[in-house]
Amino acid sequence: MGPELDVFAFIGFIGTACIIGAYFYLTAVDKPNPWLLHGTNLVGAALLFTSLLKHTNWPSLILEGFWAAIAIWGLTKALRGRRRTEEGAREA
Template sequence: MSELDWASWVGFAGTACIIGAYAYLTLSEKPNPFLLHGTNLAGAALLTVSLVVHTNWPSLVLEGFWAAIAIYGLTKALRTGRKGQEREA
């Protein structure tokens, strides 16, 4: 078994960000979109660094879409000035 290199550790940090953001969204009554989308964007960026070193094209494309959605969410939150989203019933 080979040891993990720096790019793999960066990828694990990105994975932790995305899992943490999903847990935050699931567990929070009124998630802060800046925290949610910012953490998702950071996770996508960290995973992209890892995937550039250890290329996996399907995962790299997924991270591109993940980042784009996070940027859209941040932009929408900036435009509306929302710090917390109301849950729809």
């Protein structure tokens, strides 16, 4: 039998659920909210990264680092878009 599940494994399961949920959301809706999509992906990546620090799997650890970076980029892009929209509304 394999190793027993510890708190880090459960943290990883929650992270996995976040990423799967975000991907389902992206697929299910016509115009996804970038804050919800990228925020959920970032939380999922952070939780999986935490789990992988204890149960190291280097390829997966690197993948989660990139996943988090892409989510941060998406959140930054959404923030810039919001600022442009607010500036345009003030000028009108």
